[in-house]
Amino acid sequence: MTHGHMREAQRKKTMDMLHTQKDIEDFLDDLFPRRSIKKVLLVNPADSHSEMFRYDTAKRKRYSSYPPYGLVVLAKNLRDVEVEVKICNLNHEILKKCYESESSENFDFDEIWQNLLDQDIASFQPDFIGITCMFSMSHESLKRVCMWVSNKEIPFGVGGVHISNNPDRVLEDIPIIPIAFFREGDSVVKNFVGAVNRSVGIENLGQMALNSGTSRMHLQNESVPDKEEIDVIPAWDLVDVQNTSKYGVIGVFQHLLPPGTRAATILSNRGCRADCSFCSVRALNGKGVRQRSITSVVDELELLKDTYGVSHFMWLDDDLLKDGKRAIGLFNEITRRNLNMTWDASNGFIAVSCTEEVISAAEESGCVGLNVGMESGNPEILKMIRKPGTVKNFLKVAEILHNHERIYSSLQLMVGFPGETMGMVMDTIKVALEMDMDWCRIAPLQPLAGTPIYNSMIEQGLIERDKEWRDIRFACGPFGKQVEIELGLRLATLNFEEAFSNISLDVVPTGEQITDIWFYMNYHLNFHRIFREDRPLKIEQQLMQLEYLNDVIAPENGFALYFTGFLQYKSFGKIDASVIERLSQKLDSSEYWQDRFFAFGLSCDDLTTMEFSNRYIPRLLPKGYTKSLVA
Ligand code: B12
Ligand code: SF4
Numbered sequence: 001m002t003h004g005h006m007r008e009a010q011r012k013k014t015m016d017m018l019h020t021q022k023d024i025e026d027f028l029d030d031l032f033p034r035r036s037i038k039k040v041l042l043v044n045p046a047d048s049h050s051e052m053f054r055y056d057t058a059k060r061k062r063y064s065s066y067p068p069y070g071l072v073v074l075a076k077n078l079r080d081v082e083v084e085v086k087i088c089n090l091n092h093e094i095l096k097k098c099y100e101s102e103s104s105e106n107f108d109f110d111e112i113w114q115n116l117l118d119q120d121i122a123s124f125q126p127d128f129i130g131i132t133c134m135f136s137m138s139h140e141s142l143k144r145v146c147m148w149v150s151n152k153e154i155p156f157g158v159g160g161v162h163i164s165n166n167p168d169r170v171l172e173d174i175p176i177i178p179i180a181f182f183r184e185g186d187s188v189v190k191n192f193v194g195a196v197n198r199s200v201g202i203e204n205l206g207q208m209a210l211n212s213g214t215s216r217m218h219l220q221n222e223s224v225p226d227k228e229e230i231d232v233i234p235a236w237d238l239v240d241v242q243n244t245s246k247y248g249v250i251g252v253f254q255h256l257l258p259p260g261t262r263a264a265t266i267l268s269n270r271g272c273r274a275d276c277s278f279c280s281v282r283a284l285n286g287k288g289v290r291q292r293s294i295t296s297v298v299d300e301l302e303l304l305k306d307t308y309g310v311s312h313f314m315w316l317d318d319d320l321l322k323d324g325k326r327a328i329g330l331f332n333e334i335t336r337r338n339l340n341m342t343w344d345a346s347n348g349f350i351a352v353s354c355t356e357e358v359i360s361a362a363e364e365s366g367c368v369g370l371n372v373g374m375e376s377g378n379p380e381i382l383k384m385i386r387k388p389g390t391v392k393n394f395l396k397v398a399e400i401l402h403n404h405e406r407i408y409s410s411l412q413l414m415v416g417f418p419g420e421t422m423g424m425v426m427d428t429i430k431v432a433l434e435m436d437m438d439w440c441r442i443a444p445l446q447p448l449a450g451t452p453i454y455n456s457m458i459e460q461g462l463i464e465r466d467k468e469w470r471d472i473r474f475a476c477g478p479f480g481k482q483v484e485i486e487l488g489l490r491l492a493t494l495n496f497e498e499a500f501s502n503i504s505l506d507v508v509p510t511g512e513q514i515t516d517i518w519f520y521m522n523y524h525l526n527f528h529r530i531f532r533e534d535r536p537l538k539i540e541q542q543l544m545q546l547e548y549l550n551d552v553i554a555p556e557n558g559f560a561l562y563f564t565g566f567l568q569y570k571s572f573g574k575i576d577a578s579v580i581e582r583l584s585q586k587l588d589s590s591e592y593w594q595d596r597f598f599a600f601g602l603s604c605d606d607l608t609t610m611e612f613s614n615r616y617i618p619r620l621l622p623k624g625y626t627k628s629l630v631a
Pocket of ligand 1: 134
């Protein structure tokens with residue numbers, strides 16, 4: 001039997017365990033001999049583990065530092081049933097300690113989180129510990145926290161997107177987890193505490209697995225929180241919201257915010273009307289959208305502003321614009337209450353809902369940045385992935401956004417869908433160039449467990465199910481593969497020009513070619529287009545974006561330095577010597593960047609001669625591509 005087959009057999013054995021109400025009672029009796037939960041400690045593990053965490057990256061505040069929104073929501077629900085709650089945000093504390101440390105020698109990642117967790121457990125004496133995990137990439141961090149907590153003889157459980165998407169695999173790899181909760185936990189935790197405390201019948205338990213190590217009971221009841229249940233203001237007093245954004249990044253529009261801006265997040269709607277085949281939102285939130293009342297949302301913003309001094313927020317919503325009238329009502333209410341906050345929609349808007357009326361109201365209410373989800377410019381791919389919107393819609397939205405220059409508008413793209421040929425990718429590049437948005441956020445497809453595309457790719461043998469968690473890395477972001485390539489920690493194509501120009505239009509690119517195609521798209525859609533930018537406000541925004549890339553997001557990126565130089569030349573007629581010096585050092589010390597600069601016809605000398613000879617003609621095209629790339 002192969003390893004994979006053994007796991008499959010184990011999965012079947014544990015999943016199918018039949019149980020009676022008495023089995024559940026016995027399980028709870030064993031775990032909670034006093035049958036009492038009065039205090040719950042909620043834990044947010046660090047996003048990464050010690051070997052993945054890079055001190056320098058954290059020091060320049062590049063990692064994400066979000067308030068643990070899921071936990072503040074759960075805390076509010078637990079308080080409603082008289083449970084005392086404490087939140088231990090290990091991700092935040094690690095970033096804070098790194099920021100405060102004088103050097104990496106005085107910084108011990110594991111010691112920091114273990115001590116903090118121990119202190120909270122000792123001082124709070126919880127009856128139950130709930131641990132969250134959002135990303136598969138954070139599995140190892142979750143595992144280490146679970147192992148640590150399992151020595152404390154306090155019952156614990158885990159929940160969140162990662163666990164919901166991979167229930168059995170998580171329990172197989174961390175069998176000491178007694179309880180795994182799935183999907184939205186709002187009502188689930190209340191029923192769970194009630195069942196343990198014998199104030200709620202155990203027949204109400206659901207969305208969880210009770211795991212004894214040798215057997216597992218899956219409790220199937222669903223209690224999706226309804227409109228009233230989501231209409232709550234989370235327990236913000238339990239987290240250090242004043243300082244969260246001080247140590248890291250919230251959203252993708254930080255470059256637009258004045259230094260020191262206090263930022264937070266807010267969730268208004270649950271779920272999404274669409275069902276894109278690569279997205280795991282439906283698996284977590286079910287079908288459709290549940291909308292929170294406008295009053296409750298704006299009350300929460302007022303609280304964040306007045307009590308915690310937050311002046312910028314990011315919507316966590318997957319489909320904020322589901323109902324255009326409501327969205328306009330929401331934005332107008334923010335304007336009417338004169339909150340004087342800015343906001344961004346880093347998580348993206350659905351293109352068809354971005355009408356002139358909606359975008360005007362958004363801008364008026366403080367929107368400074370938004371993403372539009374497009375993913376592909378090829379109609380066949382759009383249909384296959386079930387993306388809402390057509391090429392015509394996308395072009396129309398771009399036209400609307402061009403009338404709102406104050407909003408920095410970006411486009412979300414993906415590459416590497418099954419069956420997607422190089423020719424289809426070129427369609428995406430063409431449409432994106434025509435849309436001429438301020439930035440494109442391009443992600444190679446990462447099939448996520450629990451999504452339709454993941455299942456179909458497993459069936460087609462395109463991916464393996466049992467990949468080790470440790471090997472799971474998303475392509476982009478601070479822990480992503482691309483950063484490692486640019487830092488020289490991962491292998492890269494040696495001769496980019498040769499490799500790229502040999503990709504024919506009718507082939508479906510390999511994984512390695514996708515990395516090069518991503519690079520090509522990033523150059524053309526984000527950097528080369530800057531040569532054509534003439535609008536003064538946009539030049540100002542792009543300079544802020546590039547400087548933020550140079551200092552925080554990607555100091556390893558040669559293009560960001562080159563185009564900072566170009567925009568300085570365009571704005572002021574001269575270029576800072578420090579920019580030229582940094583670029584020259586980078587090119588001298590990196591064969592990778594020398595090769596890429598050569599491939600795109602760029603040179604550090606362009607910044608001293610101030611002649612940008614490759615300004616109009618993109619030098620590199622895939623094999624057989626005869627159309628013009630310039631829009
Ligand atoms: C904000 C966000 C981010 C933020 C980080 C947020 C953070 N650390 O808090 C940032 C920008 C960093 C981010 C990045 C990415 N993200 Co993201 N992100 C989200 C988003 C939009 C909102 C998360 C959120 O706060 N939701 C609201 C709260 C209330 O929900 P929640 O935390 O899930 O909590 C509820 C339940 O899960 C449950 N629960 C949670 N914990 C616990 C614990 C217990 C004990 C119990 C009982 C219950 C419970 O109860 C809560 C209340 O109902 C979600 C989509 C979504 N709507 O969830 C995607 C999502 C989580 N992201 C996703 C993806 C794909 C990514 C990226 C790969 C994108 C990219 N291409 O780069 C990267 C990867 C980041 C990395 N580490 O490498 C995927 C899933 C990822 C996965 N399965 O691994 C999601 C689901 C979106 C999607 N399109 O499919 N993301
Ligand atoms: S529109 Fe966005 S959130 Fe909705 S299903 Fe598609 S990718 Fe997911």
